[in-house]
Amino acid sequence: MAEIAPLPSRPAAVIFDMDGLMLDSERAILESLRAAAVDHRAEIDPDWWLCLIGHTDAVCRARLRTHIGDSAAAALLDDVHARYVAIAERGLPHRPGIVALLDLLAAHDMPRAVATSTRSPLAQRKLEAAGLLKYFDVVCTSSDVAQPKPAPDVYLLAAERLRVAPSQCLVLEDSPTGVRAALAAGMTAVQVPDLLAPDEEARALGHRIVGSLADAQALIVPWLSTATAE
Structure with missing residues (x-):
């Protein structure tokens, strides 16, 4: 597997897709x-x-x-x-590595949001039933925006509610549709594919693609102890 480029800077927030990324x-x-x-x-x-x-x-x-x-x-x-x-x-079962990653981000007070194509209130019920809702400061769904992914709306809303500039947000996604939405929002995207491997068109987007949430965590860890420049 090709070496994955490090993240360009310390993210000010991490925004998660839900289905296929956190939940199986x-x-x-x-x-x-x-x-x-x-x-x-x-x-x-x-x-x-x-x-x-x-x-x-x-x-x-x-x-x-x-x-x-x-x-x-x-x-x-x-x-x-x-x-x-x-x-x-x-x-629903968790995707491997999600709890460890969320625990790590919570321990470092990294702001966290969900941006999902699932509508409300089902999205909140799914997160609550899986024991993950408690980890998030913000949950944004397709019910909250005019245009669903691959439009950037739900990611821009998550950044607005977190009070973080989109350019300072790191997005974790499993699907090319979600990656396109994150990139359109001006965010850094890391794809953790589940059932669908990225095709050539998806790879041409130029984002980072990793094999697991543990690999995504490895990209974030070097920045967690780095103070945000004033």
């Missing part, structure tokens, strides 16, 4: 989709669902309607939503 929710939603498709006798290739990862509910619904038709998509997605919410409210 992508697998849960894909299993819900696949199980519902079987029950509804929808003939969909199991790998097709990967094209929905990182997109808003509206985008996912539109793609599924195009794929199988309006009425079939509506019935299937109502079933999926019920299955997935039941799983999420029991508490």
